[in-house]
Amino acid sequence: MRSLLKKLFASSLFQNSIASGFWQLSNLLTPLILVPYLLNTLGEAQYGAFAFLQTLMEYGFLLTDYGFLLSATKRVAQETSLSRKAQLLLHVTFIKVVITLLLGLFIFIAFTYLHVKEYEPAAFISLFLVILSYSIFPMWYFQGIEKFKFISMLNALSKAVLVVFVLTTVKTANDLSYAVHAYAVSYAFMGIFGMSYAIYTLRPALHSLLNVKDWLDSKEVQGLLKEGLPFFTSALVPTLYTHLPTIVLKLFTNNLLVGLFSLSFKVIIIAKYALSAFVNVIYPRVCHKATQLAIKALNSYIRKVYTPLWISCLFGCIFIALLAPWIGSLIGVDSQNVEMFTKLLRILSPIPLIVATHVWFSLPLIAYGHNQVFSRAILSGGGLALVWQGICCLFWQQNPPMLTYAVSLGIVFTEIVIGVLFYIGYKRKYALMHAIKTS
Incomplete structure (x- = not known):
């Protein structure tokens, strides 16, 4: 027993899981501290205005990621050459920065011509800086080389910076802009230090590459854009249908x-x-094992490492639904609004379990390169979500509470549809690969 535990603790998968868990723990504790504080300081209405800016941040993150968290991570995980990894860092960063600059131009034009009076100009400048800082943080690179300890520590430090800045600068309901400034400082800290360390790990290869006049390969850029496109569209649609309710409710x-x-x-x-x-930890490993194992063996591996997490998700969703009123009171929701908050949280509570179920079928599809099947499932579900949001606006525009419940329910239905489509695609590809192997 002792030898088994020693072997478990020494395994890189266990250590990476702990490091990634620490990463997510930082992400967990930060909103647990900041959400009640911002809610009580800004008030529920101003917090809604801040939440709208956070939604814009999420859209910015999505656009600058361009699917690289999956496509580029896979490339790095399967690449053995240091010079090729350095090329990937240069080209991916170049693409992300260009996208960010275009997005910044759009933000400037929108702010100038829409004359948004609810927010100060400085808030939009900080919004751009948040997205720019996020774009230069090479999360995809660190996932590919499995440097989870470093990114976990850096993430924890950046979240600590965020918490300190928010608690020291946001003091009244009029300090909404300071909350956005705090995010800008936090993400700048993470982006600058993250990129610096990535450059440090690749410095010999990067030095030789940058001495070449034409270090930027247009064909490589086109290839990366082509590889990332299915993942980008697959990520775009979920972000649209999960954050579109915020836009709809704002309007x-x-x-x-x-x-x-x-x-x-x-x-x-x-x-x-x-x-x-945990999915972030096993993803690069599953991609690597897909180059060595048949689909049946890969499925056995996924079942072995993933089943305990799925069961934990099941119990977690049940607890969220049961404890919804207590959660509302804990984070500081006004007593008059706790009932509505409880209903919304119970409607949304199955989502983590549904998404956890997706992984059984989506992970093998991605690992074996069936990106189009993965993308079509997401796009189809997202299309249904957009139709549903439109129907909600049409029928319940004059009934705000009902509109809020309806758009929330639409997210749950969409995740179910996407899961069914993942399953159908997986079964078809599994049957095909099994038939090829037996023949």
Whole structure:
């Protein structure tokens, strides 16, 4: 027994899981501290206005990621040459920065011509700096080389910077812009130090590459864009249908309902952190094993390492639904609004379990390169979500509470549809690969 435990603790998978868990723990503790504080300091209406800016941040993160958290991570995990990894760092960073600059131009034009009076100009400048800092942090590179300890420590430090800045600068309901400035400082800290360390690990290869006049290979850039596109579209649609309710509620209701929805969805996001912690660890390993194992053996490996997490997700979702009123009171929701918050949280509570179920089928699809099947499932589900959001606006525009419940329920239905499509695609590809092997 002692030897088994010693072997377990010494395994890189266990150590990476602990490090990734620490990463997600930092992401978990930060909203647990900041959400009640911001809610009580800014008020529910102003918190709704801040939540809208956070939604814009999420869209910015998605656009600059361009699917590289999956496609580039896979390339790094399967690449053995240090010079090739250095080329990937240069090209991916170049693409992400260009996308960020284009996005910054869009933010400037939108702010100039829409004359948004609810927010100060400095808030939009900090919003751009948040997205720029995020874009230069090579998370995909560190996942590919399995440097989870470093990114966990850096993430914890950046979250500590965020908490300190928010607690020391946001003091009244008029300090919404300071909250955005705090995010800018935090992400700048993480982006600069993360990129510096990546350059340090690749310095010999990068030095030789940068001495070459034409270090930027247009064909490589095109190839990376092509590889990332299915993952980008697959990530774009979920971000649209999970954050579109915030936009819809901002347009058709009020900041109070935006705040209540954002708070309930924030709890679900926190629950998903535990799931993504482990998935981030096993993803590069599954991609590597896919080059060595047949699909049946790979499935056995996934079942072995993933089943305990799925069971934990099941119990976690049950506890969220049962403890919804207590969670609302804990984070500081006004007593008059706890009932609505409870209903919203219970509607959204199955989402982590549904997403956890996706992994059984989506991970093998990605590992064996069936990106189009993965992408089609996401796009189909996302298309259904957009139709549902439109129907909700059409029928319940004059009934804000009902509109809020309906758009929340649409997220759950969409995740179920995507899971079914993953299963169908997986079964078809599994049957095909099995038939090829037996023949």
